[in-house]
């Protein structure tokens with residue numbers, strides 16, 4: 426019998442094979458990419474941390490989608506003009522704003538290897554080594570934070586926000602909070618809790634809970650006595666204390682809540698304790714920070730961002746849940762077409778622990794840098810960041826016109842010009858603009874108790890003394906403390 430499909434297939438196969446590359450093409454592309462990356466990394470310290478030419482970035486749009494294949498050299502030139510030179514540069518050591526991280530080079534190589542093999546990291550059955558690798562990383566983090574590595578389960582996510590989502594969903598399921606009781610359930614947090622923790626409660630449908638803002642102390646740490654008082658009052662009022670959200674390094678000021686006291690309270694009253702360690706968590710690798718983190722291992726759920734404190738490229742967060750059954754029960758699902766997928770007892774699969782089925786194999790971008798540099802290199806870099814923040818605090822503390830925020834628990838320092846006879850905020854906005862216009866370093870601002878503060882956040886593997894000391898020079902120059910002569914000593918403006 427004549428099968429009509431065969432005759433068409435020959436021609437189509439020839440065309441479809443253009444999606445495969447030859448060794449020669451790959452060698453050429455690798456070489457071009459390598460040259461491009463070297464030029465990028467060489468140029469990076471000389472470019473302003475933020476560039477803003479909207480029309481240059483818009484070229485991406487006018488370039489459109491190619492019908493026929495384009496030359497890689499042209500594409501790389503386009504990316505340089507648009508992507509690499511416009512907007513913020515989180516890869517720059519001068520990036521001292523928001524929460525930095527950086528993007529250590531081997532995380533890019535990990536992504537490359539993960540994508541070439543396209544390993545399926547959802548089920549152990551698909552890639553036993555990929556799943557083992559991710560579980561190993563989760564266990565490593567759990568153990569340096571003091572959790573029982575055998576009891577804990579976790580998941581590598583796209584970031585802290587997604588990790589929070591998993592944690593909040595798990596909290597609701599494990600605490601058996603039914604929709605009809607939601608209006609009685611109470612959530613406790615301070616003014617310092619990250620907005621994404623509250624957002625994740627909204628996303629999982631828990632916005633009808635009762636929210637209690639607990640006061641903070643002078644260092645912006647949640648007040649444990651006030652928490653206890655509020656929980657008791659709520660219990661007496663017939664409400665159901667449900668969840669405590671706390672921070673191991675708040676984004677605004679880097680404050681670490683009194684985790685041991687909070688853990689004590691949550692055990693006494695039977696609440697779920699969630700720790701947001703997205704920013705601060707990796708400082709737990711340092712012996713000197715361990716006492717500050719005491720109690721963190723009692724958390725029922727925790728989030729931590731390898732794309733911050735481990736300096737890997739954006740796109741990797743992690744959630745830990747103290748008992749693996751909780752995470753498993755909240756996420757396991759199955760299907761007929763998955764009947765051949767067999768999971769062993771001893772290695773949990775990411776697809777059973779998160780909403781994702783197919784997922785990016787994130788483990789390799791975290792594992793490869795750890796293997797190439799060794800854990801110790803990360804400890805040393807984190808120690809350096811801590812000391813840079815402390816050095817900065819001491820330096821600006823002695824500038825007469827500057828008022829500093831609390832001594833940094835970790836690596837965030839707040840400061841501002843003292844209000845004199847002028848309004849403080851316009852002057853501080855001017856100082857911020859002055860620093861940003863220099864281009865070599867970039868910081869951001871925040872509001873604390875309604876007051877405008879400038880904010881240094883050191884957590885980039887490329888940020889060193891030269892960056893932080895340059896910031897101090899800029900502040901000195903602006904406050905006029907060193908007169909105009911000093912200002913001309915500042916390095917040339919970047920172009």
Ligand SMILES: *Cc1c(COP(=O)(O)O)cnc(C)c1O
Pocket residue numbers: 524583584585586587619621622672674675676701702703704705730742
């Ligand atoms: C960054 C951050 C988050 C959110 O994490 P993403 O990775 O940006 O989604 C949550 N909490 C804190 C304290 C953070 O610093």
